[in-house]
Amino acid sequence: MQELMDRICRDGQALSEHVLLVDSFLNHQVDPVLMQHIGQDFANRFAGRGISRVATIEASGIAPAAMTALALGVPLVVMKKATSAIMNNDVLLTTPVHSFTKNIDYMLMCKKAFLPEGENVLFIDDFLANGEAGLGAARLIEEAGCTVAGIGIVIEKSFQEGRSKLCEAGYDVYSLARIAKMGEGVIEFAVDC
Ligand code: G4P
Secondary structure: OHHHHHHHHHHOEEOOOOOEEOOOOOOOOOOHHHHHHHHHHHHHHOOOOOOOEEEEEOOOOHHHHHHHHHHHOOOEEEEEOOOOHHHOOOOEEEEEEEEOOOOEEEEEEEEHHHOOOOOEEEEEEEEEOOOHHHHHHHHHHHHOOOEEEEEEEEEEEOOOOHHHHHHHOOOOEEEEEEEEEEEOOEEEEOOOO
16 A cells, blocks of 8 residues: 555654554554545455454554444454453453564453354454464454454564464455565565555
């Protein structure tokens, strides 16, 4: 998506070979017009698949996923990373996820009621690094008796193994910007985006 790549070049900052700062438009301050265009792009790409729900993981996936759900005219389900008292009496789906970037383990969870059996779910997330969040989300969706219709990623770090893990697991992965290489002050995109 050219508009997103231009924005990354203009406002993104490669802090190291592994970390891209995009907090001025994606995951701290959010540009709603860009999010709307991102949502429309995902909706166009996955149109005609009978998608009945969009799912994401709190927190930074919510903005692009909400715009995708709006464009598709379906509900958005936000998977949570921590339990809360008001969820305690509900039937919960849970799965452990390890984040290599943040070096933490967390339980991903979702009320079963929000993933009724038979739904066709598009998973959207802000970053794809090692693929663990995507695999965890897909596990929950499938444990609920739903189908993963596809996985839409805003920024893929193609030099990490996330894409290959998700593709090997059989998922259709579509990324709006694919970063082939980063270094201090350098951001190179993969040729096919
Ligand atoms: P994986 O799911 O692909 O395995 O990736 P990993 O756990 O290693 O990293 C995912 C988390 O790290 C996400 O945040 C994601 O936004 C963040 N992340 C990964 N790479 C980058 C990067 O280059 N730049 C920035 N800014 N963030 C990155 P999260 O734990 O889901 O937190 P939240 O911000 O959504 O609350």
